[in-house]
Amino acid sequence: MLTLAASAFFTGIAGAFYAAYQRNASIDVFGMSLATIILSMVLLGGTSTIYGAVVASFVLTIFAEWMADFGAWRPIITAVLIIGVMLAYPSGLAGMIRSAWGAVAGRIKRPA
Incomplete structure (x- = not known):
């Protein structure tokens, strides 16, 4: 229950900061597309770590800006990228970073 209260508190604070930044408070600001993007960030990063998200x-923000000229194809290409990463690395980008770090650390520790 304490976790739920803390989550609601920080969500309210974040919403207040966002409303002050936008100078507008409306329910239309947080539509389904924003919820999908946030969920994609968490899933792509890995659900077990903060740094992965x-x-x-x-990665998704830079990729979205890079793909801005693709118009209606951008969500499809982004979805294919997310599905590809999730199939290759079920633990997300955090798992990919861990496995890459393990490979590099294994090569460094080996005697010549």
Whole structure:
């Protein structure tokens, strides 16, 4: 119950900051597309880590800006990218980073 209260508190604070930033408070601001993007960031980053979601948010934001000229194809290409990463790395980008780090660390520790 304490976790739910803390989550609601921080969500309210974030909403207040966002409303002050936008100078507008409306239910239309947070539509289904924003919820889908946030869920995609969490799933792509890995549900077990915070840093995976942070990395995924940077990757998806940069990718969305890079793909801006593709118009209606952008969500399809993004979905294919997310599905591809999730099939290759079920634990998301965090799992990919962990496995890459393990491979690099394994090569460094091996004697020549």
